[in-house]
Amino acid sequence: MSFMLRCPNCGDRHVAEFSFRGEYLQRPQQEDEFASWADYVYMKENVQGKHFEWWYHGSGCQRWFLAERDTTDNTTQTTFWFDDRPRLINRESEPDA
Amino acid sequence: MPDKRLSSHAYISLSECDQAIAFTFNSKVIKARSDDTIASALHAAGIGILSRSFKYHRPRGLYDGYGLGADLLLAVDGTPNVRGDKTRVEDGMDVRSQNAWPSPDFDAMAVNNTLVPLLPNGFYYKMFHRPKWLWPIAEKFIRKAAGIGAIDTTGETVDTRYEKRYRFPDICVIGGGPAGLASCLAACQEGKHVLLVEEDPQLGGHSVHTATKVANCQDDRLNGLSEQDAAGAIWDELKTYKNLEILTSTVVFALYEDNLIAAQSKHDLYKIRAGAVILAPGATDRHLVFENNDIPGIMTGRGVERLITMHGVKPGTRAVVIGNHDGVYHTAMLLQGAGVEVLVVADSRSDAATTEAARIVNENGTPIQPLSTIHAAKGRKSVNGAVIGDIAGKVEHASYRCDLIVIAAGFKPQLSLLSMGRVQPGWDEERQVFRVEKLPDGLYSTGDVHGTASFAQLYKEGKAVGLAAAQGAEQPQSVRSKEDIIVALPADIPAKGKHHFICKCMDVTRAEACASIAEGFDRVETLKRYTSMGMGPCQGKMCYEAVARLAAEDTGLSTSVAVPTTVRPPYIPVSFGVLAGRSQHLIPIRRTAMHDMHQQAGATFLNAGQWKRPHSYGDVQREARSMREGLGIIDVSTLGKLGISGPDAIDFLQFMLPGKFRKLATGKIRYSAMIGEDGILFEDGTLAHVKEGYYYMSTTTGNQDAIRSLFWWWIVTTDFDVKIDNLGPIFAAVNISGKNSRKLLEKLVDIDMSTEGFPYMSTRNATINGVPVMLFRIGFTGELSYEIHFPSEYGEAMWTHIMAEGAEYSIKPFGIETQRILRLEKGHLLPGIDTDALTNPYEAGVGFTIKDNKDDFIGKAFLKNFKDRGIENKLIPYKLSAGDAIPSDGVAILKAGKITGRVTSSRMSPILGYGIGLAWVNVDQSTPGTKIAIRLAGGGDVIGEVLDHAAYDPEGVLLKS
Amino acid sequence: MILQNYISDDQATFVKASPLAQVYRDHSASCTTIAGWNMASHYNDPKKELSHLKEGSLIVDWSHIGKISLRGETATVDIAKIAPDAAELAILQSCSTETQAILRLTTDEFLILCMPGEEAELMAKLSDTGAICHGGGMACLVLAGKNRDAVLERSTAMNIRRDLVPPGAVLQTTVHTIRCTLYRTPDCDILLHSREYSVSLFEAFMDVGIGVGLLPSGLDVVPVKLAGGR
CATH class of the missing domain: 1.10.10 (Arc Repressor Mutant, subunit A)
Incomplete structure (x- = not known):
C-alpha cells in the first residue's frame, strides 16, 4: 500500500503515517441482545467498494478521523472528523450525534 | 585476442576514448574504455559467452545491450545479478559470471541441455510428486541448480553504503528520450518542479545511436541537426531551468499507488512522490522467436547500433540482417560502415525501402532479399550460420555462414511501468503493438510506448503531454502516421x-x-x-x-x-541492500533518562518493544535475592503514564475500566485490569487519584502508545468531557524495593513515611533535593516498595543520588529478568505473557477488578456472557519441588497423556529454592494442591503443585509492613 | 498540581540533563549550564563548526528550551492570555518573536516554545488552563546550515520542499521513523520529539549525514532563536 490519505488536520500523507481501526460501526446499547454485541465485535461488513472506516494519524497530529474509502482501489473520497459524520454519512441506522 | 575496437567509421564520427581502464572478468584482466558497459568491454575483448541460461544452461551472450534480458546478469564486486549491459565499467571492478560452473564457456550443468526431454514444463510439480521419499533428495539438487547468483557471505561487501533519498516533484518524467525531453521542457516552461529520471548515463534515448537527421520539427532550431545533436540541444536548454532536477543512471523499478516511484541509482534508493508522472520509457527491439533464437551472436538492431556508435565496438565480421522496416537499412549501413560484411538483408516486406540508408546498403553490394525472414540460426556456443526463407516458415531460400545475426523486427513498447499503473495493455491492431491507451488520473505516457515515430512527431507529442501534465489536463491523444507503423512479423517463425x-x-x-x-x-x-x-x-x-x-x-x-501477463515490480533486479537502506531508518530505539547509568553499571539490555530495558546487571539469581534481603532499585520509566482530568474524568474511568472508582479517595491507588469490548483482558495498570479530580494511570511498557490512542478514540466517540495528558516522557520513574526501602525514603524525603502516614496503595507528593516527586506505595515485587516518579531531565542526577544515598543499605539495581522472577513469586500475571487474545479475565484470576453491577462500560456485554458460561480453564500459580528441572516457558501440561494446559511463565526462585510458575490448566486441575504433570521441552515430566496463593509471602505481610 | 509545581520550583540543585547527555559524553562535547540545564556549547572546534554553517550542516541540541502544550476546547481562548493574535493562527502556522514561538498544531492544540527558564512565567499566566509543561519530556534537535536539505532528503518521507513549507510553517510527521513536530525558521529546521527517541534520532541523522557533511555542534555556534517569520 502506498496510497495517500488526507488527514483533516495535516493534509495529504502517506498511508504509513496512519493506523487503521476498522470499519465505522454503531456501538450497540447494553440492553440490546447479546447477538448484536457479538456482531459488533466480530462481524465485519468487509464490503467490496466504498465504506466508512476509522484512521488514526499516529505520526502526525495523533487525531482520529473517518474516511470513506473504496476498498477495491484505495481511493478515498472524503475524510472527516467524527463530529462531521451526520453531514457526511447517510445511513438509515445513523442516529443523531 | 581479436581486436574489435573501431578506429573509424565510414558514416559517422566515433567518440574518442582511450582504453584507459582495466577490470577483471572471472579473474582475467580486461581493458576497457571509460564509456564502456561491462558487456561492450567484454564483447570488444572477444568474450562471446557471458553466462548460462537458467534451466538448460545454454550459452548466453550480448543480445540487446539494453539490460532487458537476463543474459547478462553478472556478479559485480560481490553484488549478484547486476546487469552487465547497463553497468558502466569501473577501474578495478571484479566481474564474475553466474549460473555457470566452472566457467560460462565450459559449464558442467550444460548437461541439462542434453536432458531437454527430461525437464519438461512443470517438472517440479510432476517429476517429484511420487514417490514421496524422492522429493527431499530431489529438492537438494534442485535448490542447488535453481536460483541465480550467489550472495557474498565473506563480508567484503558489507561496507557498501546504501541510502534512501526522497523527492517530491510536481512532475516526474521517466525516460529521457526525445518525447521525455520534450515533455520535460513543456513542464519546466510551465514553472513546475520537474524531476527527470533516465536509466542511461546520457539523455537522448535511441537518438544517441542513429545517424538520422531531424526534419519537420515544430522547433525549427532542431531541423537539420542529427537526432543526437537535437537531443543535446534540448538538454542544454533544460539545464537553464532551476526547477528541473535530472537523475541519470537511475532506473525506475516500481510505480505504486498515488504516484509513488521507486528508483535505483547505484546504491541509492530514491522514493519519489510526484504530483503527476509522465511515462516515456520508449520501445525496444522485438523479440523474434525462431529455431535456435537464443544462441550468442544473435543481436538486436539497436543492440549492434549501440555497440558501434556508443562504444566503438565491431559487433561481428559477417552478418545476416533480418528486418521488416526501414530502420533495418540504417542498422545495416552502420554495420557496413564499421567494416562488417553484411551478407544479406532479409526484408519481410515486398517493396524495397527507398531511404538513403537503403540506397547506401545496396550500393555497397549487399543483396536485399524481399519477402523473407530467418528460419533458423546455426551454431552451438556461437552463431556460425543462418537459414533464410519465407515468412510462413515453409520454404528455405538460402543459408549463410556468418558470426552475427541481427534482428531488427520492429519495436515493442516498454510497457512494464505503464502496466504497474494498474492498466492492462491491449493489442492495437492498427499500430501493431501492445499499448496502454489511457492511464489513471495523474499518470501520462508519451513516446515510443505508443508506437515508434519520427523525432519530430515524438517531440510534438512530448511537448503536448508535458503541458497537459503541468496543467492537470487530460492525456492528449497520440497520433501515428501510416509510415510510422511497422507490420509485425509472426511472433514465432514456424519453421522446423x-x-x-x-x-x-x-x-x-x-x-x-x-x-x-x-x-x-x-x-x-x-x-x-x-x-x-x-x-x-x-x-x-x-x-x-x-x-x-x-x-x-x-x-x-x-x-x-491477446493480453500480456500482469507486470509487477521490480522492473530490474534490485539488491536487498538498496531496498533496506541504512539500518538506522528501520526501528528507532527508545531509551529512558537513566539509560546511560545502566550502561555504566554493566547492564545487558533487552528489547521491550522499541525500548531498551536492563535485562540484568550480571547474575539474575543474585539480583533477585539481594532485593529480597535488602534493597533494590529498578528503572520503570518505560511505564505509560496518563493524566486524566476534566469534569467527566471519573465517569470516563468508570466506563473505560471494569472496576468502580468513585470511592477512590485522593491519595489512593487501585490496581485495574483493562478489558476490551470483546471481554478479553489485554492490559493492566494502576490508577492513582493524585489530586482532586486528577487521575494518574500507569500502563505497561509495550502498550503505552496503543492505550493512549485508544483512550483518545473513546473520547472522540463518546460525550465525556475529559482531558488526557500524555505524561509518559515527562516523568522518569524508579521502583525502590526491599525491607530497607522505607529507611532510604526517609533519608530522601521529609514526609511521614510510616505505614500509618503513608499506607500501602497510596500516593504522596514530596521533594527530593528540591525536585518535586510523586511517590506511589505499590508492590509488584511483593516487598515493601515505592515508586518515585520525577521529571525526566533529572533522570541521571536522581539515579546517582539514590544510589549514593542507598549505598549504606547496599542498594543494587535489578533488571527485567529479576522483576519477572519476583512477580512470579507473588503470582502476578503479565498481560501478553501469561495472557493472550482469548484470555477471559475471570479465568485469569482478575475477576476481582470487575464490578459488573454498574452502568455501561467497555466489555460489559461479553463479561456477562463469560460469567454465564462459567470457568473452563484457570491461570494458576504452581510450585515444583527443590531439585526439579525448570521447565521452559510455553511447555505443555498433561493429564493421562492428553494436553490439558500450558505453562506461561516458569522460573527458579532463588529465595524459595525451587521452581515456580504460572500455568493455564483445565478447571478440574485448578484446585489448590492438585498435582500437574509438566512436560519438559527435552522430554520427561516434572510434577507441579497448584497453589491458591502467592508462593512468596502469601499473606502480603511484607507488602503492607 | 505537580506539573506546575516543578517548573516554578528553582530550589533543585540537581543538574537537568538533556536526553543527549550520553552523546555529549561520548563526543566529549564542551558543555555549559543554562537555566539549570547542562547543554553542549560546541563539539571542540567552534571555529570549524561555525564555518561549516556556510558549506555543510550542523545538528544542535536545543532540548532545554521551554515547551508548553495547550490542548482542549478552550485552547484558542486560553492562548490569548499569552498572545492575543495566536488564536487567529491558521492550522500548522506559527507566530513568533526571537524568544517565543506559538505553533498551532490543530484546531484545539498549541505548542508554545520559549527561551529556557522562561516557562514558569508562561505557566503562571496559563494556570487553570490544563497546560502541560513538557520540560525534559520533549527533546529538540535542530538542523542548521546551508546544506541541511541533503540531510533531510535522506531522513523523512514527508514532502518538506521549501517552497511548500516555508519559514514559519509547522508540520508533524516522522523523521527517521520518529514522530517529530517540525518548525521551520529561516535558518533552522527545529525538530521537537519525545525524549526517549532523541539519541536514536541523533544517531540516525549522523548516520545519513556523515556522507553529506553533517557535524554535531552546540549553542555557542547555533544559539536559540525562535523567530520563524519572514
Whole structure:
C-alpha cells in the first residue's frame, strides 16, 4: 500500500503515517441482545467498494478521523472528523450525534 | 585476442576514448574504455559467452545491450545479478559470471541441455510428486541448480553504503528520450518542479545511436541537426531551468499507488512522490522467436547500433540482417560502415525501402532479399550460420555462414511501468503493438510506448503531454502516421526445429508452451505460472509480447484479444541492500533518562518493544535475592503514564475500566485490569487519584502508545468531557524495593513515611533535593516498595543520588529478568505473557477488578456472557519441588497423556529454592494442591503443585509492613 | 498540581540533563549550564563548526528550551492570555518573536516554545488552563546550515520542499521513523520529539549525514532563536 490519505488536520500523507481501526460501526446499547454485541465485535461488513472506516494519524497530529474509502482501489473520497459524520454519512441506522 | 575496437567509421564520427581502464572478468584482466558497459568491454575483448541460461544452461551472450534480458546478469564486486549491459565499467571492478560452473564457456550443468526431454514444463510439480521419499533428495539438487547468483557471505561487501533519498516533484518524467525531453521542457516552461529520471548515463534515448537527421520539427532550431545533436540541444536548454532536477543512471523499478516511484541509482534508493508522472520509457527491439533464437551472436538492431556508435565496438565480421522496416537499412549501413560484411538483408516486406540508408546498403553490394525472414540460426556456443526463407516458415531460400545475426523486427513498447499503473495493455491492431491507451488520473505516457515515430512527431507529442501534465489536463491523444507503423512479423517463425525459445530467461520453447496448453493451462496467466514463461529475471520485459501473442494463437484466439501477463515490480533486479537502506531508518530505539547509568553499571539490555530495558546487571539469581534481603532499585520509566482530568474524568474511568472508582479517595491507588469490548483482558495498570479530580494511570511498557490512542478514540466517540495528558516522557520513574526501602525514603524525603502516614496503595507528593516527586506505595515485587516518579531531565542526577544515598543499605539495581522472577513469586500475571487474545479475565484470576453491577462500560456485554458460561480453564500459580528441572516457558501440561494446559511463565526462585510458575490448566486441575504433570521441552515430566496463593509471602505481610 | 509545581520550583540543585547527555559524553562535547540545564556549547572546534554553517550542516541540541502544550476546547481562548493574535493562527502556522514561538498544531492544540527558564512565567499566566509543561519530556534537535536539505532528503518521507513549507510553517510527521513536530525558521529546521527517541534520532541523522557533511555542534555556534517569520 502506498496510497495517500488526507488527514483533516495535516493534509495529504502517506498511508504509513496512519493506523487503521476498522470499519465505522454503531456501538450497540447494553440492553440490546447479546447477538448484536457479538456482531459488533466480530462481524465485519468487509464490503467490496466504498465504506466508512476509522484512521488514526499516529505520526502526525495523533487525531482520529473517518474516511470513506473504496476498498477495491484505495481511493478515498472524503475524510472527516467524527463530529462531521451526520453531514457526511447517510445511513438509515445513523442516529443523531 | 581479436581486436574489435573501431578506429573509424565510414558514416559517422566515433567518440574518442582511450582504453584507459582495466577490470577483471572471472579473474582475467580486461581493458576497457571509460564509456564502456561491462558487456561492450567484454564483447570488444572477444568474450562471446557471458553466462548460462537458467534451466538448460545454454550459452548466453550480448543480445540487446539494453539490460532487458537476463543474459547478462553478472556478479559485480560481490553484488549478484547486476546487469552487465547497463553497468558502466569501473577501474578495478571484479566481474564474475553466474549460473555457470566452472566457467560460462565450459559449464558442467550444460548437461541439462542434453536432458531437454527430461525437464519438461512443470517438472517440479510432476517429476517429484511420487514417490514421496524422492522429493527431499530431489529438492537438494534442485535448490542447488535453481536460483541465480550467489550472495557474498565473506563480508567484503558489507561496507557498501546504501541510502534512501526522497523527492517530491510536481512532475516526474521517466525516460529521457526525445518525447521525455520534450515533455520535460513543456513542464519546466510551465514553472513546475520537474524531476527527470533516465536509466542511461546520457539523455537522448535511441537518438544517441542513429545517424538520422531531424526534419519537420515544430522547433525549427532542431531541423537539420542529427537526432543526437537535437537531443543535446534540448538538454542544454533544460539545464537553464532551476526547477528541473535530472537523475541519470537511475532506473525506475516500481510505480505504486498515488504516484509513488521507486528508483535505483547505484546504491541509492530514491522514493519519489510526484504530483503527476509522465511515462516515456520508449520501445525496444522485438523479440523474434525462431529455431535456435537464443544462441550468442544473435543481436538486436539497436543492440549492434549501440555497440558501434556508443562504444566503438565491431559487433561481428559477417552478418545476416533480418528486418521488416526501414530502420533495418540504417542498422545495416552502420554495420557496413564499421567494416562488417553484411551478407544479406532479409526484408519481410515486398517493396524495397527507398531511404538513403537503403540506397547506401545496396550500393555497397549487399543483396536485399524481399519477402523473407530467418528460419533458423546455426551454431552451438556461437552463431556460425543462418537459414533464410519465407515468412510462413515453409520454404528455405538460402543459408549463410556468418558470426552475427541481427534482428531488427520492429519495436515493442516498454510497457512494464505503464502496466504497474494498474492498466492492462491491449493489442492495437492498427499500430501493431501492445499499448496502454489511457492511464489513471495523474499518470501520462508519451513516446515510443505508443508506437515508434519520427523525432519530430515524438517531440510534438512530448511537448503536448508535458503541458497537459503541468496543467492537470487530460492525456492528449497520440497520433501515428501510416509510415510510422511497422507490420509485425509472426511472433514465432514456424519453421522446423524444437528450439524456438519464447522465454530466454526460463528456457521455455514454443513446443513446451503448446504441450502445457494441451495439458489444460490454456489461459495466459496459468500458462505463465505453469511454464514459468516471463517469470525469470527479465520479468517478461523481453518476451511479454511474444508470450501474449503466442498464447493467444496457440489457444485459438486472435491477437486482438491477446493480453500480456500482469507486470509487477521490480522492473530490474534490485539488491536487498538498496531496498533496506541504512539500518538506522528501520526501528528507532527508545531509551529512558537513566539509560546511560545502566550502561555504566554493566547492564545487558533487552528489547521491550522499541525500548531498551536492563535485562540484568550480571547474575539474575543474585539480583533477585539481594532485593529480597535488602534493597533494590529498578528503572520503570518505560511505564505509560496518563493524566486524566476534566469534569467527566471519573465517569470516563468508570466506563473505560471494569472496576468502580468513585470511592477512590485522593491519595489512593487501585490496581485495574483493562478489558476490551470483546471481554478479553489485554492490559493492566494502576490508577492513582493524585489530586482532586486528577487521575494518574500507569500502563505497561509495550502498550503505552496503543492505550493512549485508544483512550483518545473513546473520547472522540463518546460525550465525556475529559482531558488526557500524555505524561509518559515527562516523568522518569524508579521502583525502590526491599525491607530497607522505607529507611532510604526517609533519608530522601521529609514526609511521614510510616505505614500509618503513608499506607500501602497510596500516593504522596514530596521533594527530593528540591525536585518535586510523586511517590506511589505499590508492590509488584511483593516487598515493601515505592515508586518515585520525577521529571525526566533529572533522570541521571536522581539515579546517582539514590544510589549514593542507598549505598549504606547496599542498594543494587535489578533488571527485567529479576522483576519477572519476583512477580512470579507473588503470582502476578503479565498481560501478553501469561495472557493472550482469548484470555477471559475471570479465568485469569482478575475477576476481582470487575464490578459488573454498574452502568455501561467497555466489555460489559461479553463479561456477562463469560460469567454465564462459567470457568473452563484457570491461570494458576504452581510450585515444583527443590531439585526439579525448570521447565521452559510455553511447555505443555498433561493429564493421562492428553494436553490439558500450558505453562506461561516458569522460573527458579532463588529465595524459595525451587521452581515456580504460572500455568493455564483445565478447571478440574485448578484446585489448590492438585498435582500437574509438566512436560519438559527435552522430554520427561516434572510434577507441579497448584497453589491458591502467592508462593512468596502469601499473606502480603511484607507488602503492607 | 505537580506539573506546575516543578517548573516554578528553582530550589533543585540537581543538574537537568538533556536526553543527549550520553552523546555529549561520548563526543566529549564542551558543555555549559543554562537555566539549570547542562547543554553542549560546541563539539571542540567552534571555529570549524561555525564555518561549516556556510558549506555543510550542523545538528544542535536545543532540548532545554521551554515547551508548553495547550490542548482542549478552550485552547484558542486560553492562548490569548499569552498572545492575543495566536488564536487567529491558521492550522500548522506559527507566530513568533526571537524568544517565543506559538505553533498551532490543530484546531484545539498549541505548542508554545520559549527561551529556557522562561516557562514558569508562561505557566503562571496559563494556570487553570490544563497546560502541560513538557520540560525534559520533549527533546529538540535542530538542523542548521546551508546544506541541511541533503540531510533531510535522506531522513523523512514527508514532502518538506521549501517552497511548500516555508519559514514559519509547522508540520508533524516522522523523521527517521520518529514522530517529530517540525518548525521551520529561516535558518533552522527545529525538530521537537519525545525524549526517549532523541539519541536514536541523533544517531540516525549522523548516520545519513556523515556522507553529506553533517557535524554535531552546540549553542555557542547555533544559539536559540525562535523567530520563524519572514
